[in-house]
Amino acid sequence: MASTLRALLAASALALTIGSAEAETLRLLTWGGYAPEELIKKFEAENPDIDVEVTLSNNEEMIAKLRATGGTGYDLAQPSHDRIFAAQKEYRIYKPLDLSKIDTDAMTPNLLEGVKANTTIDGEVYAVPHQWGTSGVMANMKETSGVTGFGDLCDPKYKGRTSMRLRRTILLGTAFSMGMNPFELYADKAAYQDMLDKVTKKLIDCKPIVKTYWTGGDDLSALMLSGEVVVAETWDSTAYKIYNENPDIVFVPPKTGALAWIDTFAIPRGGEADDAAYKWINFVLKPENVKIMSASTGAIAAVPNGIDLLPEDKQKAVKAAFTQADLDNLKFFANIPPGLEDMEGIALERIKAASSE
């Protein structure tokens, strides 16, 4: 009996070693929803020698993780386009992309050029676009009227019924709503600090109006769907998902311009499966796969007809939210110069620590 067991163990151990020698593993570091099960199955069926492993994360944690490991442990990461330049300069966590291996013709030309311009260091390109979306506000139309942007989050009319996320987006959004343009001040630290001080004061005064600061999409959905909050800062993709459950809640692109982000593909410096990573990039940009991806993320793919490839209900939500003028008025996040995030961080902490009521 014991010897049978031992033989069995030995056999399975052997099988395991052989198995791992044959199959390559593609370790993705990405956002929730960016690696739907359906696509992973399809990809593994097309490439039987590749196993896909997914780790879900966000911009800050992606950089922190890759920094801690010196860029090893993952084969493909998906940070936003404005978070690559400084992180790469400072921590050297990515490796240059071989654009000849990527089907760049499938991507929307202006998004591709934008990301390339933002992520080129010493002539090497470090990222290409995957999906884009915007940050703005959403409002419950039954309970609000005339919501036009980030400024409405501090309207005393909605005391105790608004919510925002205490991260850099709200600082920038509030600055725009106060008539300033933070992206133009990026180069001038003193002017930027001056702007931050004004925004900090505004958001501290606003604190009694805000019910709570949300921290994630689920948190925000619960607040909106329960009716506890009627106006909130949001990612458009979260707003579209909520629109599906309650069509009174719509995304409002701020009059001052919705803040647009592009999530990208970047290969960590210690990535061990570059070919598999390139295969995955080209795979998810194929039109039939874009549809599945967008259904899962709610974001728009960086392909020329991205909006048409959204599922029907989300197309409706996008069209309910955006006019062509809104789309032309998008404000893409500019590269963050080093040092700015420290200034923003302390502003955010001052707001959080300020007492209200």
Add this chain to the structure above:
Amino acid sequence: MGRDAGKLSLTLLMTPFLLWIGLLIILPQIGIGYVSLREKVSYDEFHYGLKNYVDFISEPVYRNTLFRTAWMSIVVTALALVVGFPVAYYIAKIARQKSRAALFLMCLIPLWVSDLVRAYGWIVLLRETGVVSRTLVALGIIGQPVEMLYNDATVVMGLVYTVVLFMIVPLTSTLQGMDDALLEAGYNLGGSRLTVFRRIIVPYAMPGIVSGCIITFMLTAGSYLTPVLLGGKNSSWFTEQIYNQFITRYNWEAGATFGVTLLVFTSFVVWLGLKLTGQSLATTVAKD
């Protein structure tokens, strides 16, 4: 020969403990201390010095958060003692031998569920559209739904709930060792209930009280989930700022500085607490 064997078994027994302390506690602390002395000049260029600590002291937000965290942790510790002492006394002295195990187990049950789930449990109960608020409205006790989350009282309550067990366990085991004859002698000599409590029970339970307070204080000051989830917009907790420095702002140097500061400051508070109450670790926790 016999002595060598004894030595060997002692070494073997101590090895896991020493490895654990050395590799998982002392080494990381040294690393944190080292990083906290590093000053970033520019990309990959560092100086060494105390600038991070100076920055910490000169920024009121951080200072105040640290004091606030320490103060609220003291409140939580005191409340946990007030809540935990009667429970421990009941389990150790009043309950019958048979039911003791069952009572103890009941205290342990909340620990079978993870911190995160317990915090979400509170959220489901206390939010504006939550169970408690709805029930009160349905019963006609209040006219409007009321928000019970996102304030300091909720945070303190949630923390007391999380840590009270760590107060009860040491108290119970200390009180169990107390001979009932001591109490009877006290009463026989004409002591009132209060006198007996003050002069006999509390001094006897002191080792339990001290170790319970140290554990709960340290756990509270170092907790992360409960204050962040229940506290909402006004909950600045020091651990959250450490997280922010490391993760959101990529500023490991400042994060490490905060970590060292928290350790030193909470140790100082414990030391101060022992001094003020005239206790010392040698006569309480380490007493035979």
